[in-house]
Amino acid sequence: MSTALDASSSERARTGSHSSSAWLLPLLRRLHFYAGLFVGPFLVVAAVTGALYVFTPQLERVVYADALTGTTAAQPLSVDEQVRVARRAVGTTEPPVNVRPASDGGTTRVMFADPALERGESRAVFVDPGTGRVTGEMTVYGTSGALPLRTTIDRLHRDLLLGEPGRLYSELAASWLWVLALSGVVLVVLHRRRVTAGRRARVSLVPRPGEANAYRRTRSWHTATGVWLAVGFLFLAASGLTWSAYAGENVSQLRTALNWTTPKVSTGLGGGSGGAAGDEHAEHHGHSGHQGHDGHQDHSGHHGHDAAGSPGSFDAVLATAREAGLDSRIVEIKPPATDGTAWTVSENERSWPTQVDSVAVDPHRLQVTDHVRFAEWGLPAKLTQWAIAAHMGLLFGLPNQLVLLALAAAIVVLAVSGYTMWWRRRPTRAEGVQFGPLPPRGALRATPVWGWLVLGLGTVAVGLFVPLLGFLAVDLLLGLRARGRSDGTASRVTPQE
Numbered sequence: 001m002s003t004a005l006d007a008s009s010s011e012r013a014r015t016g017s018h019s020s021s022a023w024l025l026p027l028l029r030r031l032h033f034y035a036g037l038f039v040g041p042f043l044v045v046a047a048v049t050g051a052l053y054v055f056t057p058q059l060e061r062v063v064y065a066d067a068l069t070g071t072t073a074a075q076p077l078s079v080d081e082q083v084r085v086a087r088r089a090v091g092t093t094e095p096p097v098n099v100r101p102a103s104d105g106g107t108t109r110v111m112f113a114d115p116a117l118e119r120g121e122s123r124a125v126f127v128d129p130g131t132g133r134v135t136g137e138m139t140v141y142g143t144s145g146a147l148p149l150r151t152t153i154d155r156l157h158r159d160l161l162l163g164e165p166g167r168l169y170s171e172l173a174a175s176w177l178w179v180l181a182l183s184g185v186v187l188v189v190l191h192r193r194r195v196t197a198g199r200r201a202r203v204s205l206v207p208r209p210g211e212a213n214a215y216r217r218t219r220s221w222h223t224a225t226g227v228w229l230a231v232g233f234l235f236l237a238a239s240g241l242t243w244s245a246y247a248g249e250n251v252s253q254l255r256t257a258l259n260w261t262t263p264k265v266s267t268g269l270g271g272g273s274g275g276a277a278g279d280e281h282a283e284h285h286g287h288s289g290h291q292g293h294d295g296h297q298d299h300s301g302h303h304g305h306d307a308a309g310s311p312g313s314f315d316a317v318l319a320t321a322r323e324a325g326l327d328s329r330i331v332e333i334k335p336p337a338t339d340g341t342a343w344t345v346s347e348n349e350r351s352w353p354t355q356v357d358s359v360a361v362d363p364h365r366l367q368v369t370d371h372v373r374f375a376e377w378g379l380p381a382k383l384t385q386w387a388i389a390a391h392m393g394l395l396f397g398l399p400n401q402l403v404l405l406a407l408a409a410a411i412v413v414l415a416v417s418g419y420t421m422w423w424r425r426r427p428t429r430a431e432g433v434q435f436g437p438l439p440p441r442g443a444l445r446a447t448p449v450w451g452w453l454v455l456g457l458g459t460v461a462v463g464l465f466v467p468l469l470g471f472l473a474v475d476l477l478l479g480l481r482a483r484g485r486s487d488g489t490a491s492r493v494t495p496q497e
Contacts, residue, residue, distance in 0.1 A: 054393035067136025
């Protein structure tokens with residue numbers, strides 16, 4: 001009976017050695033190790049700066065309290081009057097490019113184009129609707145008028161304040177985050193199914209703080225954190241890549257080709273229907289070009305009238321939009337750049353996923369000439385809208401922020417625990433500074449032909465869409481070079497040696 005059991009165990013071990021885990025497990029282990037080793041610091045920086053960005057609304061209310069806080073009055077000033085106040089403060093007769101009326105005890109934000117500013121920037125004047133007092137003036141960025149603190153943190157998160165070259169860091173982090181998450185989950189699954197000497201390997205999916213072995217204790221935290229939060233990491237990677245330099249451009253082209261872009265109202269006074277928006281990501285400043293806020297748009301043809309109820313009245317246009325169903329507390333009013341086109345009024349309530357309707361209003365007849373309702377958007381556009389808002393921490397407010405904070409903290413834990421595990425596997429009796437052993441090469445030589453085809457096609461397809469995954473090809477070339485050297489060395493060794 002003992003002989004039969006030993007034979008059965010040997011057969012299971014032999015069978016297991018020829019299964020996919022015999023080559024896939026070492027291959028993924030090497031990929032996961034090296035990706036984490038080189039990309040870990042970038043992920044930590046992206047996680048920390050991303051967490052800071054998520055809480056910029058609260059930080060702004062503290063840092064810019066004087067500019068953002070207004071007074072409540074029984075008869076607040078009209079929007080037209082507030083725009084006149086802002087014009088006098090700036091010393092211009094040109095109309096603003098964007099006006100966000102006050103809400104919830106705040107101030108009205110009136111934004112003007114300024115050729116002296118950089119592309120995408122505008123000058124914002126904050127007006128108290130209760131007193132008509134200018135509470136602040138500062139340079140803002142993007143169509144949403146992001147304040148300087150948010151702009152700085154956003155750029156730190158996006159490119160480390162290094163400009164276009166720095167964007168490679170964030171793209172590198174986003175490109176490899178999903179690879180690390182997927183490879184980690186597959187490693188756990190394969191390891192739990194692995195049979196060695198008739199015994200199934202065990203991998204804990206629950207942290208074991210009481211584990212005596214320091215390496216196993218750290219691994220339990222690393223494994224549990226990675227597996228349980230893998231879906232969140234995949235979401236961060238997928239949504240983050242939409243702002244990247246290379247993969248983001250591929251995403252934009254794909255969405256355009258599949259007609260997945262966000263519809264946009266037509267401003268032609270001859271009537272029209274919603275077209276494709278150029279970029280709904282402008283609030284996060286991830287793509288070039290913020291129409292109407294780069295200081296180069298021509299406003300010379302627009303001479304807005306200030307009398308409420310007359311053509312060019314902000315109050316009249318806003319009232320028309322409200323009657324058309326725009327009921328969000330946060331709206332933006334954009335006068336046209338030239339005569340003969342309509343004004344646009346858009347909801348900007350990102351914390352509620354359906355309040356992003358927009359209308360075009362003829363300022364002369366005070367009629368809605370075009371409208372785009374969120375309910376009319378295609379499903380891909382809706383999913384994109386929700387994903388972008390969730391990535392920025394705007395969807396449903398504080399709960400979204402706390403989830404992102406947890407994911408950011410988990411990324412830091414995974415990076416630190418990964419380096420710690422490598423350090424704790426070092427030779428303790430070796431002289432000098434030593435690290436743990438590296439995952440060996442050779443898994444590809446054991447890969448079956450069909451595995452080579454799948455890996456090759458998959459690597460090429462993903463590499464073309466996400467270019468910074470080229471490490472896979474580099475590692476393969478280095479492995480072939482090392483193998484060639486070892487073969488050459490072996491050929492020069494005589495049998496007697």
